[in-house]
Amino acid sequence: MPSAPHIEHHFTASETVRDVVIGMSDGLTVPFALAAGLSGAKVGTSVVVLAGLAEIAAGSIAMGLGGFLAARTDQEHYQSELQRETREAREIPEVEAAEVAHVFEGWGLTQQQIRPIVAAISSDEKRWVDFMMRFELGLEEPDPGRAVRSAATIGFSYVAGGLIPLAPYFFLDDLETGLVASVAVTLSALFVFGCIKARFTGIPWWRGGSQTTLIGGLAATAAFAIARLFR
């Protein structure tokens, strides 16, 4: 895509930032809620720690590998569509040329204006296929190194986030004190995380902060209520 002098105003999160946000927001929320729920069921601090660590292991692997496969599937999907478009540009050029023309008709150009454009685009196979990929199918070429980076970033962020709600239970033997400390530490961490995340999504910081805090609080309350109900 071409860039113009004022384009830096349109700030969007980089893929790494998005992966950190994906991993950390679930890492902060789910182990926190699980620990709170088990505390409500009065199972003993060691079980809370055990379940929390098992959850962090499970969640980080599930999300990390999930991210890996999603990125690799994107890559494969792009390649297979690229091959299809290249084949079609060779085998049914008149259909593909009509599709290019169709894109421009949608922008209110006349047939007379469209003809040289279609000729220019279809004069170069790479450019033609690139046009079809982007404007007919809306696909951008994915970065081939992304799958591994994405998996590691999501996984580590989940672990980092998940250890925050669990930390108080490591140091405090009393379950109730542990729960209170975990709630205080995690809701604060969720608020700070939400404020930082808001900078990347372009919403006001106080709304970003209160949204993540609210989600974490609701999830923990629900887990607490369910565990109380079924214990």
Place this chain on the structure above:
Amino acid sequence: MPSAPHIEHHFTASETVRDVVIGMSDGLTVPFALAAGLSGAKVGTSVVVLAGLAEIAAGSIAMGLGGFLAARTDQEHYQSELQRETREAREIPEVEAAEVAHVFEGWGLTQQQIRPIVAAISSDEKRWVDFMMRFELGLEEPDPGRAVRSAATIGFSYVAGGLIPLAPYFFLDDLETGLVASVAVTLSALFVFGCIKARFTGIPWWRGGSQTTLIGGLAATAAFAIARLFR
């Protein structure tokens, strides 16, 4: 985007299917791994069920509300960029016209060919802004009802997925039998789920099936090992 007769070959998942996949793949994996991990730590069937239910409550709320906010943030981001582009088309039309021209230069058109195209596109403010949104910023208008639907679909899919690995523990008192049954039931469910999911991502069914089974198995093994280590 314009559609052509052969476009139906390019099948991509609808947003609802993607939401079901998001919710169910984590719902099948994480409660499964947590239950396996706790079984390894020999905590008693009731604790496994309790922790599993608490995790399902926490995970479904965290993922459901997360999906809700992500969809709403997309919506707001689109609206704020739309306002910015509309303002810019009015206040600095020459800069915006140059950006339109720049897009077409990238496709190898001459200045002479570009001039009438830019004139045609910028003659209509709505069309002009629409062009900038799509081709400068790569943004499509999100469906306004999506946030609520997305939250509900992800949340329910997580619950549906999470109850599968937990079900054996409801009916079997013995922890070891419960674990064996849960592993058998969940790995089968993960395989079937992966095969169905593969239909939407375009990879071979046996690869889709083995991938999800592998992720679930790895997550459960890691949770089991961690819980053994720390019990």
